[in-house]
Amino acid sequence: MHRIATALLTLLLAGAAAGCGASSDTAADPKPSASATPSANPLVVFTKAVDDAHLESYATGIPAYQELRVFPPQWCKALGDGHSVEWMLGDGDLYPIGQDWGTRKEDAYHLVLMGVRAYCPKHEGAVKEELRESGAF
Template identity: 80%
Template structure:
């Protein structure tokens, strides 16, 4: 994820340690039956740090990349949700 070419990180990519905490949490949330929208909203799992941020379209892309790498069993559901919302 730290090699992603995302607009949010055009001026600098967050450290891998800042990003690596999110995919396991996203996978746990998906295992618990939550949606991507919930994770990036009420779930408090939006990829943002003290000195870096992620634009919403890029956050969706990060979630998808994290799911593909950490819990691919959820990939189809995540893609379906993002397609239905127009985010993918």
């Protein structure tokens, strides 16, 4: 499954480098923030971080990026609205889970941090602080 994720990542990077990737202003593919590398596609950054993290939850294979990619923009919106990571993964119903895959709680915290780092780095400090205070990190 890592080969599939790596191949997908390679295709995404090649498309971005060639300028042939379709641009989208949807919530699933927001533009990188001013503090992110201007040429870095947040989906590519996030997907690579997830692949490189080797999370125990995904030992048998990382969920398809189409399923995973919907979470970081939603987390960023929730953080922008003043919600906490605990709220997002609980009452906010933004826990990273799909029809055929799930995520252990400790891996979910890492996933949120990777998503925030890629999509809305302005919230990264607050997320790290909350996770440290809660004992998650």
